[in-house]
Amino acid sequence: xxxxxxxxxxxxxxxxxxxxxxxxxxxxxxxxxxxxxxxxxxxxxxxxxxxxxxxxxxxxxxxxxxxxxxxxxxxxxxxx
Numbered sequence: 001x002x003x004x005x006x007x008x009x010x011x012x013x014x015x016x017x018x019x020x021x022x023x024x025x026x027x028x029x030x031x032x033x034x035x036x037x038x039x040x041x042x043x044x045x046x047x048x049x050x051x052x053x054x055x056x057x058x059x060x061x062x063x064x065x066x067x068x069x070x071x072x073x074x075x076x077x078x079x080x
Contacts, residue, residue, distance in 0.1 A: 001063050003028065004037035009064065011072040012049065012056075022049070046079070 001009075007019040007028075022028050023037035027050040030039060045060040057079040067075060 001041050001065065002037060003030070003035060003039040003041050006041040006060075006063060006075075007049075009067055009072070010075040011069065012058070012076070027051070047076075 004016050004019040004023060007013040007022075008016040013019040013022065019028075020037045023035065023039075026034045029035065029048045030041075030045050032046075032048075041060055041063055043060055043063060047058050047060065049056045049058070058076040059079055060075070061077055062075045064075065
């Protein structure tokens, strides 16, 4: 699944266009590399999202096309 779509499905970013813009502005990196929105997300990937001064590090636990709002948090684990 594309990175921008996974960010939307996991509800880390509300809209796919916003996720796409974040990737274009190099605010998203996977396994230590800045990647484009078309990057194929895999289970076990380590994502780093930069929102202004705040950085969120997460590990991808699952890649699913459709998930309910209540189950979205099960797709990833936040790291410290």
